[in-house]
Amino acid sequence: MTEKPKLGVYICHCGINIAATVDVEEVTEYAQSLPNVVVARNYSYMCSDPGQLLIKNDIKEHGLNRVVVASCSPRMHEPTFRKALQEVGLNPYYLEMANIREQGSWVHEDREAATAKAKTLVAAAVAKVRLLEPLTSREVDAEPAALVIGAGIAGIQAALDIADAGFKVYLVEKSPSVGGRMAQLDKTFPTLDCSACILTPKMVDAANHPNIELLAYSEVEEVGGFVGNFDVKVRKKARYVDVSKCTGCGDCAKECRLANRFPNEFDEGLGKRSAIYLPFPQAVPAKYTIDPEKCLFLTRGRCGKSPKCVDACRAEAIDFEQKDEIVTFKVGAIVVATGFDVFDPAKKPEYGYTDYPNVITGLEMERLVSASGPTGGDIVVHNGEEEITPKEIAFIQCVGSRDQSVGNEYCSRVCCMYTAKQAHLIKDKIPDATVKVYYMDVRAFGKGFEEFYDRVRREGIRYVRGNPSEIFKRGNKLVVKVEDTLTATPLEDEFDLVVLAVGLEPRSDDRKIIDLLRLSQSPDRFFLEAHPKLRPVDTASDGVFLAGCCQGPKDIPDTVAQAKGAAASALIPLARGKVAIDAQVAEVIEDTCRGCGFCVSICPYTAIELVTINRMGHSVEVARVNEALCKGCGSCSAGCLSNSIQPRSFRDRQILPQIAALGGIR
Amino acid sequence: MRGMKMTTENQTFAEKFDLLGCIQCGRCTGGCPVTVRTNLNVRRFVYDAYNEDLLDELSRMAEIWDCTGCHTCAVRCPKGLKPLEVLIGLRSLVVESGKTQPTVRDALESTFMEGNPWEKPRATRGDWMEGLDVKIAQPDQSVENLFFVCCTIAYDPRVKIVAQNMVRLLEKAGVDYAFLGEDESCCGSEVFTLGEDGLFEMIVEDNTELLNEYQAKRIVALSPHCFTTFKTHYPDLNKPVLHYTQLLAELLEQEKLVFKNGLAKKIVFHDPCYLGKQSGVFDEPRRLLKAIEGVELVEFNRARERSLCCEGGGGKMWVESESKIERLAETRIKDARALEADIVAVACPFCVLTLEDAVKALGYEEEMRVAEIMELLGELDGAQDKSNSA
């Protein structure tokens, strides 16, 4: 170090967050006594404009060349103070923060001890800051395109917004059609608009948008690179149908030797489909797909004399030779919109879902009331003996939600309202039906929700406060065993149909996406956002954003709002055309590196590779860090046997004195 | 008695039973099987017990003794509470004050003095073995399966056949086994539900010490009550515990269990609460019954997780029920009759006793019988000594 270090130390009160437990005056006095400290001050909110001004003025006035801020975790305000330094011409990396809030006042009660600890933390920061070196962050070009994974309403909306802003979007959907769960819904609460009427136009827009390349029936296989420069590999699964020829006429499905033999996933198994199928009439793309696990020709090599679909197709679109196709491309940002699964009520055997055909899920109810559903919208169920139009109908709320016994402690947020909606729709179709809703709390928190709940009750839906414990059969009736908790009366009420308001769960196949994009999960197992309040669509992986129910249960309005937020965030690197690369990354000392490659195997971000260099006439292998991928986590540094790889600002010579100071050694 | 008052001194009732975790959803009372015939509303106790001033009054309410310990409330509670333990906590207050019914008092005293609640001498615990050559466990000899008989099976003339047939079966199948003999002492299951927590704590300590001493791979319990009590209330036990149906299902799989004869009967299996609901053992007993040639196994509508309690547990053997409404065991037997079952098979000594009473009360002795699975297996081999069954 050429210049003599001149330090300013700034102790923040954080209102009373810190000052109530830490004696800030005492810490300031102490800081003033430390070597090289020119000024030490305390202030109510260092992060505020006047607080920053204090630092800036001191830098100018006293010629400070190092700054310590003792306040909160660097996570939030390190960028704030770096910017302040930079504004007055000081290298922004000449800053060190001492976290006396999260590591101090918030976790201690004893004022004396907390003050002593704050002093130690300040001394440690002072010890380190003197040894910091100036760093510069770089910028690299960002690819002006985005990948959106999942084409439910969240993915469709995000793709449309990014595409409308003028950027290319690759929209990858796993199933044969876009639309997601919303396509399965009949009407939507609280306004009762028809789901298909508002969704179908968006599905078509997404498929036809000049900036959107729709990759349906496809899955992302690999994602490499980093924000601004992701390399993506997608597998387009073989449909065994030439989509350029298929007209969607459906002759093949009618003629299929296995016509209407298999439960139709879209109808939740209530309807049937053939081995070649269109998931639902409004599917986009409107192209048929052969189910490779069901098709006779694909599983056994023959289907009668010749496959019936081939004979039936006038467009000659059937192609059993078709293979999976691999597509690769580059994008600057990624939106994850993979949605949810509904809770499987078989996990609550007390409700007899697997035993009784007239115990159904809310999603099955959606298909049952839908005019495009398997019964054409007639509500008929089998009670084990015969098909009936149910006259006594029960809804059970919170099935698989708010329930530790199945590991789902969260509220699924949509079931109260979809139950109210379905109860209304049933009453509409079967006016003489008795409809009861068994609930423990009704959560009608959204815009127009309470009003909708009021309306439905007054239409004659009976709300009974008690969460049923069991369903069994007596004669041809289902018996719901429940307590009316408001009158403390245990009841055994009889019904023809029970609808279980199943909650929302993370998808069972989420693991793959988690591994692919290094996502984290919150305790509820949904994908974790970077900050629960201030970065709700970001993830810990830069350039990867979340939209819709993959992040947590939500209704359509919230899903769309979040999708628009994720699109706006994804657009930032695309619109700027550049992304900044952090300067505090690992650096290899090539002279001492032995090229053993241990760090390569340790790095969780695959940021290190071995390269060959010329060392005094010999070619030798050494490690090299891809600075754009490195997160500066330091794992490599801890593993390196020759101390040849160290993160900048966290080099041994910088942190060892800091650690010594923590131990009381100056 | 040592540790008469053990309720963790500095814990309030509300803390001990997590009463503030309750959201008053009603699933506990909704599922409680006895609500159809008694006034018990366990949810209300969870609610009211939060008020310390009410505890005394609550403990004097007769219905706290109606709980059968079936645990349905605990299994169904979405917040992880064990509502029945609130009732047991209230029973504890009664036991502590010394105002228990004489029958309960005697059962507890007998457990303390004689190691069984049936007021039988400790010295006769091994009498069921008479005429059989039973291997007795020695602490220094290793053995694969260490059997735990259960007080009821050991002393009750109606169900001791369970243990006797087990010995015959083990010998025939060449299983490495040993019984504890007269060293065995009550597992404390009923002491726990009757609310004598000081005695229960002592039993757990003594039994843990005793059982840990043996070099056995695992413990095999004949009664689901001992089985579940070991599993849930003996944290320091150093070996796994099985129910005998699990062991036999294992033998069946290894083809070590062969039945000489068949049994051309329609059988319905009644899931004991302590075996099914509480410990998740549903398939093994059914597998055994299905393996018998000629058996037609039918199912109750309320089977497995929805099985209807027979009211045998929770200390109910010592507390007379006041209710004049049909007993659940009778409901169960009527259901079995409607299924035209010849045999109601069970895997629990208490269920045998309650359900058999119901058959008698309903006058169905001609049409059907209640049998422990071990009884049936014994009959298949002609190994059963008829004189032994009462």
Ligand SMILES: Cc1cc2nc3c(=O)[nH]c(=O)nc-3n(C[C@H](O)[C@H](O)[C@H](O)COP(=O)(O)OP(=O)(O)OC[C@H]3O[C@@H](n4cnc5c(N)ncnc54)[C@H](O)[C@@H]3O)c2cc1C
């Ligand atoms: C019974 C029921 C009724 C409801 N009723 C209403 C209502 O009336 N009003 C309302 O506002 N909300 C309602 N909802 C909520 C609504 O369904 C959701 O808010 C909405 O569907 C969320 O959309 P999404 O795009 O996040 O997820 P999804 O709809 O689940 O879409 C996710 C998409 O991603 C695809 N995908 C998943 N994994 C991958 C992968 N690895 N690669 C590629 N693609 C993948 C899926 O195939 C799917 O197409 C209801 C929910 C249920 C269960």
Ligand code: SF4
């Ligand atoms: S089931 Fe649990 S949460 Fe619900 S009322 Fe009973 S104790 Fe409370």
Ligand code: SF4
């Ligand atoms: S254990 Fe059984 S009988 Fe006792 S309160 Fe709970 S559900 Fe009712």
